[in-house]
Amino acid sequence: MIIIDSKLCKGCDICIATCPKNVYSKSDKVNTKNVYLPFPEHEEGCTKCGLCELSCPDQAIYVEKEVE
Amino acid sequence: MIIIDSKLCKGCDICIATCPKNVYSKSDKVNTKNVYLPFPEHEEGCTKCGLCELSCPDQAIYVEKEVE
Amino acid sequence: MVEERFVQGNEACALGAIAANCRFFAGYPITPSTEIAEQMSILLPKYGGSFVQMEDEIASAGAIIGASWSGMKAMTATSGPGISLMQENIGYGFITETPIVIINVQRGSPSTGQPTMSAQADMMQVRWGSHGDYEPIALAPSSVQEFFDFTIKAFNLAEEYRVPVTVLADEVVGHMREKLIIPDDIEIVTRKRPEKVDGQYLPFDAPCDGTTPMPAFGDGFNIHVTGLTHDERGYPDTNDPDTHTKLVERLCNKVLMHRKDICSVKKENCDDADIVIVSCGSPYRSVGAAMKKAREEGIKVGSLKIDTPWPFPEEEIAEIAKTASDIIVPEMNLGQIVHEVERAAHGEANVHLIGKIGGILHKPDEIYDKIKEING
Amino acid sequence: MVEERFVQGNEACALGAIAANCRFFAGYPITPSTEIAEQMSILLPKYGGSFVQMEDEIASAGAIIGASWSGMKAMTATSGPGISLMQENIGYGFITETPIVIINVQRGSPSTGQPTMSAQADMMQVRWGSHGDYEPIALAPSSVQEFFDFTIKAFNLAEEYRVPVTVLADEVVGHMREKLIIPDDIEIVTRKRPEKVDGQYLPFDAPCDGTTPMPAFGDGFNIHVTGLTHDERGYPDTNDPDTHTKLVERLCNKVLMHRKDICSVKKENCDDADIVIVSCGSPYRSVGAAMKKAREEGIKVGSLKIDTPWPFPEEEIAEIAKTASDIIVPEMNLGQIVHEVERAAHGEANVHLIGKIGGILHKPDEIYDKIKEING
């Protein structure tokens, strides 16, 4: 599961650019700061590599990982 | 001709060490600052290379050069 | 041709510098002064001048002093933290009698404080910030027009007396936009160059209250400039008490003994006033309305605006203290100029501070309320 | 065991620091303070402490503040040019309430001036040198013993009020050798550590005139320390006028409202005195002889020695001004402390400066002559 914290996201689109699996797209959902949020359109392709989590400048992404 | 300005010389002996021809020796002549001056004991060996002039920290040495 | 523009105070300052023939600027960005550097970086190349962004404020102060000795009118602009860093080199400017102009757009402080808010908490720093005895000249504008005018005046005074001059603006004046009128007949003081008399010119010799002409490096005078205590030739002479006393007293006297020529105040309604509001810089903007309101109620209120906090207009304040019963000093700090007012008043009037910090200009009513409180 | 030594003032200062449990020194050499650094470099390793020679004075001031937050008592020593450079970081020390001790062994100035000669021309700089409003504490020793005692006191006051404290010595006191008595029961103030109450401790919260306990980094409080205007938690809050006002007023009040506890003066023969000599630091050494000579001639002369120029002992001076007709202020500058004396005297006594620069201490007769002149 991928969750984007809409209170933190500033809509920079870096997650979109970073994901090697092109999981993210830009939504037309707007938050209170007039920001258009991304959403994991192709979540099925996600390898849970964590790159988006690491790259998001606003600590707004959560990628659920397998529990070992 | 080599002249040492006794008002300027501070008796550091660098001329003695620098001269490749060992021209200088330390004299027992003392100036007003209690400095034992060097003197060109072996002036005849001088090649007028100018090293002593250049090295003397106190601009106290004059080496007469040939006039071209 | 007279030109009218609607500009920020900081831009007016840059335009003033250009008008004064300043052709060298060295600086380091800092809020809320940065627009001055930015404007200079745009303007100077257009006027054939040089702009250098230095690695810090210490280097900036050094560079303008170096540039001044190259024969340039030179300026830097900064805010509190930068001024603190410049203190050593500013002292060097005083002892070497180097004309330079320093702009301080004051912000909330101490330390990094409130970078984007206004304050007047460096009023005393400009007087006492560097080690040792010296007498600074400082001008405090209260409008965009004054920021332009006082920058030119700063260059003129710097050249006239061979001293560093500071313009003590603040964030309010630096950032607001107003109409600026650029006249076509600006009076500019040109640096006095010594006559070339071989070996006769003494670069640091002058009557006890005087200023010597100043050559540029390369003019052939072979002068030595040092921050050590020096004699008339500029040669270090650090262990002779007389050399030091003569030098430092002259440096101070050339400002103090011309206090009358340098000081500028603006008096309104002072003649019959029981209460006089003494203000300097931005807070002056709130005096008019308060005074008007009080006068309308029959309270005899006057205003004395200090254009030149340093040298401090002691006599003008002493005079006011003799006629008025109370003096109100609104400042955007916890009490600085008020110290000088108290000292100059010599116990002859009650001095009341309205110290306000936090970044917001006094509202006219804050002054009016104080008037009412005093009036009983 | 009480120990007696015959040492230079600068060495006494280093010994005082060690006695106060200072175990960190960062500094940069400068005449006439260098012996303090040199002594600390010898002593500290013997006491398990750390000595770092920094690249400059700015770094030295930064390092002692950093060391203070690591939990150390930390000190630096310098002279005018170094103090000028430290101004920005000193302001940071005030706004972050960091206990540090700074020694200024004053020399002839402004600028590089007279490196090996004495002066007291940084008395006002310590008050106003950094940008912004703050209230410093400073102590001025007049003997080798006082240099030792006041250094210890400086550490104590620094810890008590969480502020930078300056010892304003001068070349005379720094370089002369006298007997130093090191008692065996020195009173030392220990830093107050907060109780460990999870999440409850606010590092910058205190009553309006108060000081909060201070943890060391690594103690587990996870505190944020900033030079920006901050709230009780230490978090930046730079645009709210109230946060700034509350913070800066508290910082000033914690010194001002404890003025009585901090200020120390020494009065001699003041009760019946017509003329009082107000001195501070080295010039006090010339007061005794002058006073004695005058008293012998029946002139009623008293002495008030100021140990703590800052906070300025306003009340003590105001009191003197009420009983004495004249106040004489001998200073090794062109007039600094005399400004405060004038202000505090409020016009109730005539204030006379004996300003002396050039590096030589006033001779007793210079003070005596002034007494005679006043006595008419």
Place this chain on the structure above:
Amino acid sequence: MRTEVRIAGFGGQGVIMAGVIIGKAASLFDNKNAVQTQSYGPEARGGASRTEVVIDDDEIDYPKVTSPDILVAMSHEALIKYMGDLKDEGVLIIDPDMIVEEEIVDFVNEHKIKLYRAPATKTATEDVGLRIVANIVMIGAIVKVTEVVSVDAAKQAILDSVPKGTEDKNIQAFEAGYALL
């Protein structure tokens, strides 16, 4: 007479530029006096943006706005933040597409605010074809409603302020705004 104007929105809407143009119009082309100020600091970056203009026939002493006669809001956040000190019976101009009107109804009624709706963003995007001139459209609306500056002065100030080559678009935007109300 002293008139205090405040324009607020979010970064990127050209709010400050609008304030400068109005100030310039009054001061250089209407021969009145004007002072323009604006918000600085962290909150000015990305988030809310604000400018204020004081206009007076007489000299302006106190340069800051204390309680605006006119408030122009181009974003909801800004409106809520800066609405508080609008004068009773003052003028409020909003871009209705950026604002949740129901949240201000009470305020408007209570303080007898004169509310005007100028869909500047929409007009800029749809009519002028250039979203970034929304601020100029808004100037048109302001001038129409409040007459703080004359139409001529406003146009001159616009021409004096916008990049070369964009003059026509901007005048068009102004006029579209002027026609809105």
Place this chain on the structure above:
Amino acid sequence: MRTEVRIAGFGGQGVIMAGVIIGKAASLFDNKNAVQTQSYGPEARGGASRTEVVIDDDEIDYPKVTSPDILVAMSHEALIKYMGDLKDEGVLIIDPDMIVEEEIVDFVNEHKIKLYRAPATKTATEDVGLRIVANIVMIGAIVKVTEVVSVDAAKQAILDSVPKGTEDKNIQAFEAGYALL
């Protein structure tokens, strides 16, 4: 009673050390008060060197020497430079091998100076066999002539001040000096 002592010579002669030892002797071992000061600055480097000691039974206010009661000169240059303010009838101790006496005859006569000759350098070199203890030899001479400090105190101060291992040589030097006059 206040006694002012000045010792002058050139750098390397240990002049300052001599002053410190006398100050220490008075202050720590004779239980009097003493203040020692010295010259700093460019002229102290290489050139002339000078130290001054004020000794008093009472507390010492003014710490500087204004007109010395005792002047000790170990070089001619220093003597000429610092002789001027020696008190009338004061004590002058010179190292005769370092001084051109005829240049001071007039001064000595005019001011009724009590002149003593202590060949400290020669004594140190020839009798003690260590040129660098000339300053300690001179202390011996000073103590003998002036009694500013007691012999015991002087010896204790010397032992307290010199490097370990050199104590005997230094005491020998002191005694040689003491025997000179």
Place this chain on the structure above:
Amino acid sequence: MVEKESPYKKYLREERLPHIFCPGCGNGTVMSTFFKGLEGTDIDFENVAMVSGIGCSSRIPGYAKCDSLHTTHGRALSFATGLKVGNPDLDVVVFTGDGDAASIGGNHLIHAARRNINLTVICINNNIYGMTGGQISPTSPKGSFGTTAPYGSRDMPFNLAELVSAAGASYVARWTTTHPLQLSKAIQKGLENDGFSFIEVVSQCPTYFGRKNKMKTPLQMFEWIKENSINKRRAEKMDEAELEGKIIVGEFANNPHAELTDNIKKLAEENSDKPLAIKSAFEELD
């Protein structure tokens, strides 16, 4: 159950979020990479002390839930030196920017490197002064624009990684925000190095550098950085002309040697027969 928030959020002072950085600013990414790098070491986060100067990048410590000292512009390393020497047990990390570290702070930088003091310095190089609104910095590329370089910068920029290596640092690396994994790894190495570690991170300031240099969106900047990065090993085979405008990434120094606080500790132990004194302010004397 796993918490449903970014794994890096737990290190942050939640009450202060979102942080003040502009949308797409690289500073936030560097924070996360730091926490990831830290997780790779056995350093206790509770023992970390962060120090910074002034600038956007220097605001990072204010968001981390550990002791942090936000100092004066350019002076972070001086304060950090006092903090670390005062208590060598602390893990001291310095966050700084190109302006803070290399313009006003350049001297402290080379001296800290020379002393090889055990600090980990993370220098976020966005080639501009972000905090003050986009003036050029000592790393601004030739020809780039800033508000104080309206005609384009003509000065040569510093090669920071090379400069710090020449000054004596024992670990030096350069990566970019587009290399988050390599960057965390380098930070981890820096933390583990017992000496002065300098990690330069080339980062994006879309608001000022981007806006002034025709890269209006964060993504444009991000792509620009990515495209211009060249690995050091590859770069060594290229000539100067080919390297013009490129960002060389990789390790520049890895050369452990004597460390400052070790030297001081030993000196104290040798001369006092006691361990180095720490926290002397709290010590009751008797």
Place this chain on the structure above:
Amino acid sequence: MVEKESPYKKYLREERLPHIFCPGCGNGTVMSTFFKGLEGTDIDFENVAMVSGIGCSSRIPGYAKCDSLHTTHGRALSFATGLKVGNPDLDVVVFTGDGDAASIGGNHLIHAARRNINLTVICINNNIYGMTGGQISPTSPKGSFGTTAPYGSRDMPFNLAELVSAAGASYVARWTTTHPLQLSKAIQKGLENDGFSFIEVVSQCPTYFGRKNKMKTPLQMFEWIKENSINKRRAEKMDEAELEGKIIVGEFANNPHAELTDNIKKLAEENSDKPLAIKSAFEELD
């Protein structure tokens, strides 16, 4: 008839001689080598402006019969930058010491090098603070003694020539007072280089460095320097252990590139259609 005085004396302010330097101090030798180097160029001595900071070495300009600016400690290069940019026609030479240039002044040094401003800097590195009485400096060799290193210095010293090269200087050389001919030649090259030139001169301070490090006479120091000098080309073939404590002499950089005042001049000319403004303070406006 030839004057019967040192050929270098004519450049000096005779009324100030002898200078304050201690017997055997290297500063005096550097003065003469400078004049000799100058004679090799076609620079007019009248057009030379000297700038210095504070220190024994920084006193040199006060003895030269040309315009000279003796500034604040460490800041000589800032003042020199203003002087040179203010009037690029001047030949500006900076005299400085290891403390002045590399301790307090380190930042100005690397920035001046980065800008490649056309200054010739002669840095007299005596490995100590002479003026203040013998404290260690950032170039003091490991293990050497100073009044602030009573137990021997444990810090690593700067390699100044390398550092300044890494910062961007276009001409860098190191020689010693025992190489007066090579030194004058390097100074000549530095003067002729149109960019930032840095000449490091390892020199003797017999009074403090010597005294503290068992070399009591100037000659002992002189011989020590001579014996420990190794030419760069030879040094390149030696390993670190062999080079420990050695002074590597030779040229470290010779790489001309765009110069600051040229850039500024061009910018002004391009934007104003006039030559660069100089001496604006004397210009009467109309």
